[in-house]
Amino acid sequence: MLLNKIGEFGLIERFKKIIKTDSSVIEGVGDDCAVLEFDRRNYQLFTCDMIVEGVDFLPQTDPYLIGRKAVAISLSDIAACGGLPKHCLVSLGIPKKTSVEFVDRFFRGMRDLAKKYKINIVGGDLSKSRQLTVDVSMLGLVEKKNLVLRSGAQKGQLIFVTGKLGGSLNSGRHLKFIPRIIESRYLVNNFKPGSMIDISDGLAADLGHILERSKKGAILYETLIPKNNNVTLGEALFSGEDFELLFTLPLKQAINFNKVRHPQNMRFFLIGEISDYPGITLVDRKFCCRKVKDSGFRHF
């Protein structure tokens, strides 16, 4: 039986079966980061992301942006848990015929983003590979009181995103996005998000992950969903790699949150609310409701 018979999520389910964790693991597979005991005040966050030539970037992509993206997506995972990134390792599978200039630019893309977020690149590994393959594993810290998981959405909480959605792959934004570390830290330090995730598979799919882990449903308002220029509603709902944060806030906080002026030009868009009714219900301009089918990005 081939993998595409069970699909990406079937594969993940099989992977979950090999997971066995002791009490030092607060959260294993099933969130943006693994959450590990660290000290009295903090948890340690641990995440990895692999990007592959021809899948996550093209052979002609500027190597500076490949290096940048490899680090950015792990930063985004740390942000999704409310944490601050600290250290990373880089595993590199690299084709024999790569030029030194290419590698130098690639390293510079990594270094510049690492510098911006004050993280240490502490080592790595190197192998030969036919496709350029980059895997960044990252460590971060989050105060125990500030940890946000996918599983904390409650009925009545309002749903927000940190930016406009859709068209990331076509526009090249997936190579240049800003990981929402600052927004995430502002949120956890000043509010109490119930749940959070970064949008990598698409709004509908990633909201779906929150709903699944929280055992809830959601209502989205079509007119509220912020779309990038020249992007259809379908793209805003289903196209992946936006790397905006999607989070929920308790109603009381959310009302105030939506009124105040946020610092540093941060923008937050209210898009809907959590309900008890399963699945995602989309309310259109005429207040007609329809169910949103999950059709986000799949590798298999």
Added chain:
Amino acid sequence: MLLNKIGEFGLIERFKKIIKTDSSVIEGVGDDCAVLEFDRRNYQLFTCDMIVEGVDFLPQTDPYLIGRKAVAISLSDIAACGGLPKHCLVSLGIPKKTSVEFVDRFFRGMRDLAKKYKINIVGGDLSKSRQLTVDVSMLGLVEKKNLVLRSGAQKGQLIFVTGKLGGSLNSGRHLKFIPRIIESRYLVNNFKPGSMIDISDGLAADLGHILERSKKGAILYETLIPKNNNVTLGEALFSGEDFELLFTLPLKQAINFNKVRHPQNMRFFLIGEISDYPGITLVDRKFCCRKVKDSGFRHF
């Protein structure tokens, strides 16, 4: 200019230039693991290893052994620093036409070794890839007093290895080796190794890494080097993937160490000593000396 002009170590040198670390990093690139501040008593060890189809294993290799090897090589890195492994993440680049049965066996290989060494597999990432590519990143702990680096070899220290060398790739041992966690913990808890490394590139190359970091030289005695069956001296010196530990002990300890009976059938082979004279000098059966050229495994 192509990569093979600067070679694997030239590439690593370029990588080192992007490394910038703050005071929470005790040791960055240049050892088997990155060493990070953790708590009063312990350092945290952080390492990653990527294996690629056609380079580190063959398309026809039993997937159980591929999964096993992916975890084992990171365990070996933790052992090389004197530590205990704790958690790991698995990034998987996987061809579309892989069978579910293959993946299940692969996962089982990982799980069984993880279980044996009581480590938590806490998550991972998944991508499509033409060659099966596995990157395991691992966390471990080591008591501050027990940390062993490559840089601590001193003149007069004796050099040991934990097992017979050579022929690992041809015999398939590189897929089935036992990571030397137990030996490493026995060593650091009962003795005070000056330096340690695991032999992945070959005895001469990895001893070379210790000598370079410690700014020392070494004398090896041909008759003392333990060889696997049907293995030439050249293979014992230069063929990679033995994954035995290579370590040095202060003379006083070493003499006693070489006499006592070690528990659990552990075996340690004295092979030479650290000197001030640069490079590796090999003493043959007739007590003639010659320099050993570094010609270990290179990806480029």
